[in-house]
Amino acid sequence: MTNDRIALVRDWLHDYAPHPHPQLGRDGVVCPYMVRALRRGYVQIDGFAADRYRSGDPTAVDAITDLARKELRRNLRRSTHMGADRTYLVSMIVPHGRPDNELRTLVEQAHDQLKPEFVPAGYMAGDFWPNHDTVGLHNDDFRPFTSPVPVLGMRPLVAADLAFFVKHEPTPRARLRYLRYYADVFRGALNDHWSLRLADALAAAERDVSAAEGDPC
Incomplete structure (x- = not known):
């Protein structure tokens, strides 16, 4: 079997x-x-x-x-x-x-x-x-x-996994958590394309957490 x-x-x-x-x-x-x-x-x-x-x-x-x-x-x-x-x-x-x-x-x-x-x-x-x-x-x-x-x-x-954390995390807090992990793993190693996408994703996640929880990140 x-x-x-x-x-x-x-x-x-x-x-x-x-x-x-x-x-x-x-x-x-x-x-x-x-x-x-x-x-x-x-x-x-x-x-x-x-x-x-x-x-x-x-x-x-x-x-x-x-x-x-x-x-x-x-x-x-x-x-x-x-x-x-x-x-x-x-x-x-x-x-x-x-x-x-x-x-x-x-x-x-x-x-x-x-x-x-x-x-x-x-x-x-x-x-x-x-x-x-x-x-x-x-x-x-x-x-x-x-x-x-x-x-x-x-x-x-890999760098392209950023998209999974943006789309598939069930809550804004979870999305922000894993985006921060991703940022730590790739610190200093991302090209301009992925760096800009990461910055945008982090900013959006921080806004969404603040809106959902009513507190700053």
């Missing part, structure tokens, strides 16, 4: 991410980043045996987040010897052994725990599952995080 689900996820990545999609809302492939990551063999996919835990057991979330942190440490170590290619290190964890609705909850809870740790470290944490309702950046009818089975993923933060 583990190998079958890993193979399914690997096939999905190859068939989906590096290709155009009619609902994408822009020209090009779904994820330009993954084109090079896949081509260079930098995508690591591991299984997680959720059936070792009872339904709803919180230690399952602890275990999968510990595995994700281990993958992050491994990637950070590898990145010191890879030069510019370190940008393309991807890790994905595929839980198995429980019903998919439970695995989705497991991935969602793990993602919620990891995101505030990973982004300041310069990594994105991603949650994927069937019928994911998060909309695309360029078309609200597109669902970019829909996958055949629940998956927890991670990859290095």
Whole structure:
């Protein structure tokens, strides 16, 4: 079962991410980043045996987040010897052994725990599952995080990820928090285009927080 689900996820990545999609809302492939990551063999996919835990057991979330942190440490170590290619290190964890609705909850809870740790470290944490309702950046009818089975993923933060923090954070306060993390990660490293977009996004987030909460940032 583990190998079958890993193979399914690997096939999905190859068939989906590096290709155009009619609902994408822009020209090009779904994820330009993954084109090079896949081509260079930098995508690591591991299984997680959720059936070792009872339904709803919180230690399952602890275990999968510990595995994700281990993958992050491994990637950070590898990145010191890879030069510019370190940008393309991807890790994905595929839980198995429980019903998919439970695995989705497991991935969602793990993602919620990891995101505030990973982004300041310069990594994105991603949650994927069937019928994911998060909309695309360029078309609200597109669902970019829909996958055949629940998956927890991670990859290095890139400048273009600014758009995710602008559009996908659920509250102005959360948007401002992650924009500040992004600013810290890329301090002194952004070109004029991204620097201006970041400055505009921060200013808008600060205004929105003040309007929503009635206090200065």
